[in-house]
Amino acid sequence: MKAAWVFLLGSLVCAAAARAEPTRILLSVGSNLGMPEDHPLHYADADARRFRDLMVELGQVRSSRAYLLEGATATTVRDALTEIRGRVAELRAHGDDVVLLLFLSSHAKAGYAHLKGTLLALSELRELAGGVEAPLRVLILDTCESGVVVRHKGGSRVPGFELKLERLPLHGEVVLSSTGPAESAEDWDSLGSSLFTHYLMTGLRGDADRDGDGRVTLYEAYGYAYRRTVSAAAFASQHPSADIDLAGSGELTLTQPGATGSALDFPGTSEGSFTIVSQPEPNVVLEVDKRAGPPLRLAVPPGRYLVRKKEGAEIGLLSVELPYGGTVVVDEHRMVKRAFTEVSMKGGYVDLKSSTVLAGAQVSTPPILGTGPRWLPFVGYRQSFGLWFVEGDLLATEKHYSSASVAILEKSAHLELTGGYRVVSLPWVPYFAVGLKGSYYEQTYVREQEQQIEATFGVGPIPPRRVLGLNGVVRAGLEIPLPENLLLVGEVQGEVGQLPVQDTNNWNFAAAARVGLGFRF
Amino acid sequence: MKRMKLWLGMGALGLALTACGNQPLASTKYAGPPLATISGQLSLPPGQTQSAPVLLALAWYNESVTATAPNSILTQDVAYQGSFPANYTFNLTQPPPAGSLAPVGNGGAGNFAYGRLLAYQDGNGNGTLDTIPFGGPVVDKVLGASAPLFTWYDTVYEVYYADGDIPADWPAGAQRGFNLVKSGSANGKSFQEVVPFSTQVPIVLSGENELAALICLSGNYDPDSGTYTGAGAVPNPIGYCGLPATPNKLRTFGTAGHEMTAGAPSGDWVYLQLSDGVNWISNASVQFNGMPVPVVLDAGYVDAPGPFYELDNNAGTLLQPGATDTVTINAPGFPPVTWVIQEADQVRLTTPGNNSTVSTAQPLTISWNNNAPGNTYWIDIEGQTGHWSAVTTSSSVTMPPDSGVSGTGSITLNVSGAGQDDIYGSYVNSESEDTVNVTFTP
Numbered sequence: 001m002k003a004a005w006v007f008l009l010g011s012l013v014c015a016a017a018a019r020a021e022p023t024r025i026l027l028s029v030g031s032n033l034g035m036p037e038d039h040p041l042h043y044a045d046a047d048a049r050r051f052r053d054l055m056v057e058l059g060q061v062r063s064s065r066a067y068l069l070e071g072a073t074a075t076t077v078r079d080a081l082t083e084i085r086g087r088v089a090e091l092r093a094h095g096d097d098v099v100l101l102l103f104l105s106s107h108a109k110a111g112y113a114h115l116k117g118t119l120l121a122l123s124e125l126r127e128l129a130g131g132v133e134a135p136l137r138v139l140i141l142d143t144c145e146s147g148v149v150v151r152h153k154g155g156s157r158v159p160g161f162e163l164k165l166e167r168l169p170l171h172g173e174v175v176l177s178s179t180g181p182a183e184s185a186e187d188w189d190s191l192g193s194s195l196f197t198h199y200l201m202t203g204l205r206g207d208a209d210r211d212g213d214g215r216v217t218l219y220e221a222y223g224y225a226y227r228r229t230v231s232a233a234a235f236a237s238q239h240p241s242a243d244i245d246l247a248g249s250g251e252l253t254l255t256q257p258g259a260t261g262s263a264l265d266f267p268g269t270s271e272g273s274f275t276i277v278s279q280p281e282p283n284v285v286l287e288v289d290k291r292a293g294p295p296l297r298l299a300v301p302p303g304r305y306l307v308r309k310k311e312g313a314e315i316g317l318l319s320v321e322l323p324y325g326g327t328v329v330v331d332e333h334r335m336v337k338r339a340f341t342e343v344s345m346k347g348g349y350v351d352l353k354s355s356t357v358l359a360g361a362q363v364s365t366p367p368i369l370g371t372g373p374r375w376l377p378f379v380g381y382r383q384s385f386g387l388w389f390v391e392g393d394l395l396a397t398e399k400h401y402s403s404a405s406v407a408i409l410e411k412s413a414h415l416e417l418t419g420g421y422r423v424v425s426l427p428w429v430p431y432f433a434v435g436l437k438g439s440y441y442e443q444t445y446v447r448e449q450e451q452q453i454e455a456t457f458g459v460g461p462i463p464p465r466r467v468l469g470l471n472g473v474v475r476a477g478l479e480i481p482l483p484e485n486l487l488l489v490g491e492v493q494g495e496v497g498q499l500p501v502q503d504t505n506n507w508n509f510a511a512a513a514r515v516g517l518g519f520r521f
Numbered sequence: 522m523k524r525m526k527l528w529l530g531m532g533a534l535g536l537a538l539t540a541c542g543n544q545p546l547a548s549t550k551y552a553g554p555p556l557a558t559i560s561g562q563l564s565l566p567p568g569q570t571q572s573a574p575v576l577l578a579l580a581w582y583n584e585s586v587t588a589t590a591p592n593s594i595l596t597q598d599v600a601y602q603g604s605f606p607a608n609y610t611f612n613l614t615q616p617p618p619a620g621s622l623a624p625v626g627n628g629g630a631g632n633f634a635y636g637r638l639l640a641y642q643d644g645n646g647n648g649t650l651d652t653i654p655f656g657g658p659v660v661d662k663v664l665g666a667s668a669p670l671f672t673w674y675d676t677v678y679e680v681y682y683a684d685g686d687i688p689a690d691w692p693a694g695a696q697r698g699f700n701l702v703k704s705g706s707a708n709g710k711s712f713q714e715v716v717p718f719s720t721q722v723p724i725v726l727s728g729e730n731e732l733a734a735l736i737c738l739s740g741n742y743d744p745d746s747g748t749y750t751g752a753g754a755v756p757n758p759i760g761y762c763g764l765p766a767t768p769n770k771l772r773t774f775g776t777a778g779h780e781m782t783a784g785a786p787s788g789d790w791v792y793l794q795l796s797d798g799v800n801w802i803s804n805a806s807v808q809f810n811g812m813p814v815p816v817v818l819d820a821g822y823v824d825a826p827g828p829f830y831e832l833d834n835n836a837g838t839l840l841q842p843g844a845t846d847t848v849t850i851n852a853p854g855f856p857p858v859t860w861v862i863q864e865a866d867q868v869r870l871t872t873p874g875n876n877s878t879v880s881t882a883q884p885l886t887i888s889w890n891n892n893a894p895g896n897t898y899w900i901d902i903e904g905q906t907g908h909w910s911a912v913t914t915s916s917s918v919t920m921p922p923d924s925g926v927s928g929t930g931s932i933t934l935n936v937s938g939a940g941q942d943d944i945y946g947s948y949v950n951s952e953s954e955d956t957v958n959v960t961f962t963p
Contacts, residue, residue: 370549403551405615410546443546447553449616456616456684457556457698465544500545 022097022136024059025088026066027080028052033071034107034114044105045070047142047197051103054201058255058299061101072106074113074120081128088132099252100134105197108143126175135171136252138218142178142197172246176200176222178229179240196240198284199228206257206298207288214258214297217251218244257299261325264307266296270332272309279304279319302326302428304481307335314339319353321481321520324428328483353485353520356382360489360516362395367441367469367508368410368501371401376414378516390419391433406462407446414439418473429479437495439469471497471508479518487518555612557699559638559680561722563665564606571726573642574600575664577611578650579680580735581621581636594639594650594736601640605726611638613699617682631685638667638678639735640724653737656763663732665724668704670734671758671946674939676705678722681715690912706939710863711897713914729944730759730767737762756796756827758946766798770945771855775830775848777809779840779867780954783875789839793830795852798945803828805852840951842867848949865938865953866893873932875957881926882963888917889934889955896936904930904961927961 030048032041052068055061067080088098104125107114112121122141129137178196200221202208208216208224226240246252257263264276269292276286276298285305290296302324309316309332316335320328358380363373380393395414402408420433445462447453454460477491491514499508565571580594601607622632641650642662651660668677681691681700692702694715701720704713737759757766758774766772775793791809795802807814807830814830832839840846841864848860869890873879887900900918902909905928911918920926933956940950 368546368548401549403547403549406547406551406553408547408551441546445547445551445553447615452616452684453556459556462553465546467544467546502545502548503550504545504548506545 021060022099023091024055024061024065024099024101025084025134026052026055026059026061026101026103027069027077027084028055028067028103029069029072029077029080029106029115030104031070031072031106031113031115033116035117035119038107038114041105041107041194043194043197044107044142047105047194048072048103050201051105051140051197053301054204054255055101057301058204058257058260059101060256071116073116074118077115077120077125078128081132085132088134092133098134098136100129100132100137102129102137102139103142104140105142105194108141113143130173136246137173138252138254139173139175140177140200141175142194142200144179170246170248170250170252172244172248174218174246174252175243176225177241177243195232196225196229198287199232200225202228202286202288204255204257205286205300206263206296207286209257209297212294214256215253216255216257217253219251221254255299258297260299262300262302262322263327264298264300264305264320264322265327265329266290266298267329267331268293268295270296270330272311274330275308275310276300277306277308279306297327302481304429309335311337321483321485321487323482324480326483354384356384356487356518356520358382358391358393358489358516358518360514362493362512362514364493364512365510366399367412367439367499367510368401369504371399371410374399374412376412378514380416380516382518384422387422388419389422389431389433390417391435392417405448407448409444409446411442411444412439416473418475420475422479429481431475431477431479431491433473433475433477435473435475437471437473437497439471439499441465441467441469441499443467467500469497469499469508471495471499471510477514485520487520489516489518490514552612552614555614556616557613557680557701557718558610559613559667559678559701559718559722560608560610561667561724562606562608563601563640563724563726565726569726569728571605571642571664571728574602575607575640575726576600576643576648576650577609578639578641579611579613579636580639580650581617581634581682594652609724613680616684622684625683625686625688629686629688631683633681633683633688636680636682637735638680638722638724639663639732640665640726650736653733653762653764655738659733659764661736662728663735664726664728666732666735667722667724669727669944670731671942671944671948673942673948673950674706674711675942676703678703678716678720689918692914708939710893710939711937713897727944730765731945733764734759734762737764756794756801757798767945768798770798771802771850771852771858771947772796772798772943772945773848773850773858773860773947773949775860775949777840777846777862777864777949777951778954779837779842779865779951780956781837781869782956783958787837788833788835789837790834791830791832791839793848793850793949794827795830795850796827797855801827802852805830805850807851808849810846840864842953846951860941860949862941862949862951863939864951865936866896867953868898868934868936868955870932870934870955870957873957873959876959877957878960878962880963881920881924881961882922884922885920885924886917887920887932887934890916899935899937901933901935902926902930902959903933904928907961927963929958929960931956931958 028048028051030045032044048070049068052066056063056066069076069080091098104113108122111123112119113125126139129139203221203224204216208220210220222242229240270290271292272290274288274290275284277284285300286298300322302322305320305322307318307320307330314337316332317338318330318335322328360378362376362378366372366374374397376395376397378393378395380391382389382391393416398409398411400409414437416435416437418433418435420431422429422431442464444464474494475491477489480488482488493512495510497508498506500506563575578594601609617634617636621634625631625633639650641664644660644662653659668679679702681695681702683697687695692713692715700715701718702713703716758772759766773793773795777791779789781787791814793807793814795805803816803818809832814832816828816830818828843866844864846862846864850858871890872886872888879885896914898913900911902920904926907924907926909920909924909926933954935952935954938951940948942948
């Protein structure tokens, strides 16, 4: 084992020669269900999905080359690897350098992965991967007893200058397993993930970047995941292992958190145990133990997060809106202190900014046929209750149009009350709402020959008409976090209701589109 | 239960909200509240059918006599379809456009216009009654009118509009704004009266070609001569529009007159012309009260070419004022026709006297000796320069000062008797006329 790391270190010393970046192909496999006697896993499929997303986000894997198998079986895995083998062959025929990444999260026992009632020998999996004509293959197995597949072939200390002379591309095979032989892999509900994958991904997001170069290498990632997994596992009963058989120059960079867009920056002075939890659905995204020293950048997808820091009986809380492509500095001075018990009672979810004021404009179809669209400025207030919210909006506008021989000025005001649900698991938050909209309309009229009519016929102006309407409203929109507690909303609406209009049956159907800016507080 | 109460409450709130408005919001068809409403019935002549929708339009004219070439047409896009007779209503929501208005004149202020309600078939489906350029295609077919073009003696209805002074020749009771005026003849007299808008106005959907003249843009009317140019005074009564007459119809154009001119012997005359809508007819047998009326192939009338059937009796004994005359016509290829007309009353101007001199700086009262109920009197004053006219049912009329009439001239009083006509352009009537010579001084 130690020899392998020495070998790896030796290879990492070499500077990579200038050459084209290898093409990366990922197969991420998850299966919550194993064999009938296995207790279903909770997070295997989710881990596979998250790993796939992470590698697309940070690992230079194009989404079109990232295969995801959720609820996988032995057959689907074999089929996928067969397809990948063909695809890699095509790439190689074009002279491309290829790296195969394979991630597996499932039950396993006695050298077999349990995949939804089917068995797949880990050795077969390794052979199938070996059949792919990729010069460099990385297998990450987060299963029980996955250590049996690790062959301690080890490596030999090789002088660095010899590798420099050869300057061959890095090639070979790496197998990382989350457990040692006869060990169990732990699933943690509090993390919403398996222990090893959680820390592996935490490391890949930047916490493993020990040299601060913005890249997380295989060595850094494995070392980080190993350390955190062993220290966190109950009774230190889980020991990730590795089988590394690499040759050539350069280092294997798994992710580049420093080169990606959205990230959390921890200043060098920050110190302590931080947990980054998504909001309002409180999923633990990262847990880092930051020590004073170099600053730390953690690549995190855009979205809303709560940064928690344990401080004795209290917890410091900082709500963060991470915009697309933006970074936010975790400023401990802005943390709100809450009792540990309060945060615990709320299951980790603490919404520090549950109120939002909104303003914007809406365009909607006309309530009266043939009178053109209505442009309505609006202001609104939204109060969130976890994933749910209620919102009240005020809209008003006026519109000029003409009928047969009458100029009409229409003024309208609307009060919209809706309640809805926000899908917070995505960086851009979709939301849906239903409710009621009360409308007040006033029409004033001027005839073409108004003065002439009044003088000749001795009549006054046409009296204005005032009408109230009530519509049911369905809203669907998207909320985009912006810096400084701002957010951008865009939505479409459908309405149906009653509005008395001449020559109609008074049923009012309308559609609207809205954009607005919001501020959370 | 609580949830049900909530929904019931919200439903009640919705109903209460929607019920709050007294009137619904106006749509793009809204034309304002009606200033007047015409109602009546659309009917078909016996044996005629109408399957296409019938629409209504009000056509405004500023020349009541010619009553063609509407200056504007207001349509109401309510289609009547199915079985006839069918009741209709037509709302008047705006005055006629400025282009339809003519000045009252004769010293009066303001403008006036005449309107006829037309029923039509929308040929191109554009919801509007399309007018006909001279010689152009007929797009929409006029099926009927509240006042057809050639009905001087049948009962017809028109809308009179004035925005200032009421024209002097309008019937009593006319006022600013819209007036529904009923015209026709009864008991041998023509009449014209203002009736309430609640009066039912019938429209017969006869659909003859001649109705198209109500929307033709002849553009060739000469108001000075009162004639149309371009098409000429042709046997086709709607030729001035470039429109074909209804074929195979015998048309009679005739007048029997009794005229007196101070200083000259009185005279009686009968003039008749016959046509089939395309050509003059000169081979008919015509009798007036049993007397043969000979044909004159070239009467030499500049404004009225074609053969004339005419009788002249300068002794003034051909006609008996107030009597009933009969005209019988036998034209080859047509069924015999008999026209019965009531001769006009004999009238005499009493003031001013013949050869008198009057000052136009003062109001000039013209009066006459006969004021039979139902008579309509036409006063025509011609000076060496200037002209003034009036129509009245009373026995006198006053020309206001500064009328512009001056020099040696004449005053003519004319009254018509009750005649007959048909929808194809025929008319046979009588008139009585008296003229005095007057000198107008400033």
